[in-house]
Amino acid sequence: MSAPILITGVGKRIGYALAKHLLNAGQPVIGTYRTEHDSITELRLLGAELHYCDFYDDDQIATLISTINDNHSSLRAIIHNASDWLPDNNALAPATTLARMMQVHVNTPYQINLALADLLEANETEFSDIIHFTDYVAEKGSKKHIAYAASKAALTNMTLSFSALLAPKVKVNAIAPAMIMFNPDDDEDYRSKALKKSLMQSEPGTLEIIETVNYLLKSRYVTGRTLHVDGGRHLK
Numbered sequence: 001m002s003a004p005i006l007i008t009g010v011g012k013r014i015g016y017a018l019a020k021h022l023l024n025a026g027q028p029v030i031g032t033y034r035t036e037h038d039s040i041t042e043l044r045l046l047g048a049e050l051h052y053c054d055f056y057d058d059d060q061i062a063t064l065i066s067t068i069n070d071n072h073s074s075l076r077a078i079i080h081n082a083s084d085w086l087p088d089n090n091a092l093a094p095a096t097t098l099a100r101m102m103q104v105h106v107n108t109p110y111q112i113n114l115a116l117a118d119l120l121e122a123n124e125t126e127f128s129d130i131i132h133f134t135d136y137v138a139e140k141g142s143k144k145h146i147a148y149a150a151s152k153a154a155l156t157n158m159t160l161s162f163s164a165l166l167a168p169k170v171k172v173n174a175i176a177p178a179m180i181m182f183n184p185d186d187d188e189d190y191r192s193k194a195l196k197k198s199l200m201q202s203e204p205g206t207l208e209i210i211e212t213v214n215y216l217l218k219s220r221y222v223t224g225r226t227l228h229v230d231g232g233r234h235l236k
């Protein structure tokens with residue numbers, strides 16, 4: 001039996017689909033969640049070990065880390081999926097918006113990677129993995145999500161540092177998606193405009209990310225890199 005894969009933010013959409021795929025493939029999964037969606041019950045019935053954790057609370061991050069260290073002797077991988085897509089135009093003070101973006105996209109992966117690196121090193125298979133979910137806008141910027149984009153850029157940079165720190169046992173890479181899946185409240189006008197931003201002009205869905213994760217998990221040589229899953233958006 002493989003050591004578990006820790007995935008953050010498995011309650012919905014990409015994190016949920018990835019956790020369900022890995023569980024159905026017989027891969028043990030430890031998942032974190034913030035909201036008790038019906039999906040959490042489903043993943044628990046599929047055998048997932050699930051932990052409530054709001055990454056805006058450092059005490060809860062500390063509890064998550066100690067719980068995993070107390071109950072596990074190794075990990076196959078850590079996948080940092082959890083993310084809050086906060087626009088700059090929101091009810092919060094700008095300082096709070098930036099702090100939240102850095103907290104969930106930078107401080108949380110930083111703390112978890114450092115604290116659980118020994119479990120990745122102890123994994124019996126030849127390699128272990130850390131995968132950071134960044135974003136196309138980490139390189140391009142975003143007029144409406146400045147704080148979000150900056151935090152994803154910082155996460156991109158951390159991919160380089162952790163790759164150098166943990167090689168060769170632990171491969172550390174990033175996946176930078178663009179439009180993968182719309183949100184339920186995205187109207188037709190938004191969807192039409194969003195699709196036109198890439199060469200492929202499509203909404204690929206979660207399978208595109210699942211297959212990219214599987215590629216990285218199977219790789220014996222790729223580390224310190226960002227895989228861009230963005231439909232050729234950089235060429236529009």
Ligand SMILES: NC(=O)C1=CN([C@@H]2O[C@H](COP(=O)(O)OP(=O)(O)OC[C@H]3O[C@@H](n4cnc5c(N)ncnc54)[C@H](OP(=O)(O)O)[C@@H]3O)[C@@H](O)[C@H]2O)C=CC1
Nearest residue numbers: 009011013014034035054055082083084133177178180181
């Ligand atoms: N969907 C897309 O088209 C794109 C996605 N990405 C990236 O891919 C990843 C997955 O995207 P997607 O599935 O759409 O993400 P979502 O925004 O739909 O969900 C992210 C998950 O993270 C959780 N989360 C958010 N904030 C916190 C927090 N403070 N503490 C704990 N958990 C939290 C959410 O919990 P809760 O259920 O409580 O809300 C949710 O389950 C993200 O990193 C995203 O930035 C990048 C570009 C495009």
Ligand SMILES: Nc1nc2c(c(=O)[nH]1)N=C([C@H](O)[C@@H](O)CO)CN2
Nearest residue numbers: 083084085135178179180181183194
């Ligand atoms: N945490 C999230 N990050 C992002 C999301 C999302 O739904 N949750 N969505 C996007 C968009 O799809 C964007 O790539 C295209 O408009 C970006 N990040």
